[in-house]
Amino acid sequence: MYRVVKLSFTARCTRSLISINPYLIMKKRLLKYFLGVLTVFMLPGLVLAIDFANFTLSTPETERTLILPQRADKSPVVYLGSSIDPKTKERVEGYAFIHYLRGGNAAKPPKASSCYTYLSSGAKWRGVEPWVVNPSNTKGLDSSFVLANLAGDIAKWEDAADGIVGGGVSVDILGGGSSINDVLVADMISPDDKNEVYFADVSSSGAIAVTIVWGIFGGPPSQRKLVEWDQVYDDVDFDWSASGEARKMDFENIATHELGHSVGMGDLYNSSCSLETMYGYASEGEINKRDLHTGDIAGINKLY
Structure with missing residues (x-):
């Protein structure tokens, strides 16, 4: 299960809303290379898994x-x-x-x-x-x-x-x-x-x-x-x-x-x-x- 982490940018998957540090996200055009791959980001005290096959970027004010x-x-x-x-x-x-x-x-x-x-x-x-x-x-x-x-x-x-x-x-x-x-x-x-x-x-x-x-x-x-x-x-x-x-x-x-x-x-x-x-x-x-x-x-x- 994905867990909600409220920071700055918003990532949305089919099961939950997830916020992650923008410095750990590659530019959107590069995400195509990782479709279908389960990627793990390591932050101090936090492991965040994201399935890019079901992943889109948005900000809270532009898509609700x-x-x-x-x-x-x-x-x-x-x-x-x-x-x-x-x-x-x-x-x-x-x-x-x-x-x-x-x-x-x-x-x-x-x-x-x-x-x-x-x-x-x-x-x-x-x-x-x-x-x-x-x-x-x-x-x-x-x-x-x-x-x-x-x-x-x-x-x-x-x-x-x-x-x-x-x-x-x-x-x-x-x-x-x-x-x-x-x-x-x-x-x-x-x-x-x-x-x-x-x-x-x-x-x-x-x-x-x-x-x-x-x-x-x-x-x-x-x-x-x-x-x-x-x-x-x-x-x-x-x-x-x-x-x-x-x-x-x-x-x-x-x-x-x-x-x-x-x-x-x-x-x-x-x-x-x-x-x-x-x-x-x-x-x-x-x-x-x-x-x-x-x-x-x-x-x-x-x-x-």
Whole structure:
């Protein structure tokens, strides 16, 4: 597995984003001689292997693409493997949850028996961590709106955790957020102890947004937990709106669904559950996922 190293220039392979020192990279025209060769760069304390057959150069500001595994075209849930949580030093597993346009390419997992389901029974946040968003996007969404809307959408789930919406009691699940201008990277190889949200291109056709969650999903339910979440919203293949405009994805509608994954909720594919925020498909102009439905409320209440 390749490992993310953040320095200056960016190298992108099919499995991850890798940053390496520019003085160790030959000019792009010379790379042709090394296609198909596994090359190892030696830095103090670091061995970095790069397969040049699947290697391209880019800078964060000129090309922003989240490269999903090919199996994402066949399933809306993709297992990313296991790694070590840098904060707790525990072994954790990662999953990518892909929110597709209604009628998208990916096959549906089995239908849920009720109108709520979980990433894994008992897997939830057992501590509070902050999150960050780079609100820069190509579709004209105001930066202050993106930050405020994400915070408001999180508040919906936290408000419903006691089983009563608008009851004045909430559970702090995802903590507070802040806006930054840094280039963010969704962690598909291992967690980095940061919960990040940003806009970019998503490689899988029809994918509106992707939420990546790392945690402990096996063993006794009482010991399962979530340790990190990242989100990417596709602003290349989709137009976005703050007001439910036709032929555009409503940001609040999609973000409320994605944040359901962040708190531990799973997708639903039973058509009788299509009014739930966690229903697995969305369409342009849709706004019904903005507000949690009865199954969403019952599910988050039972989990927390």
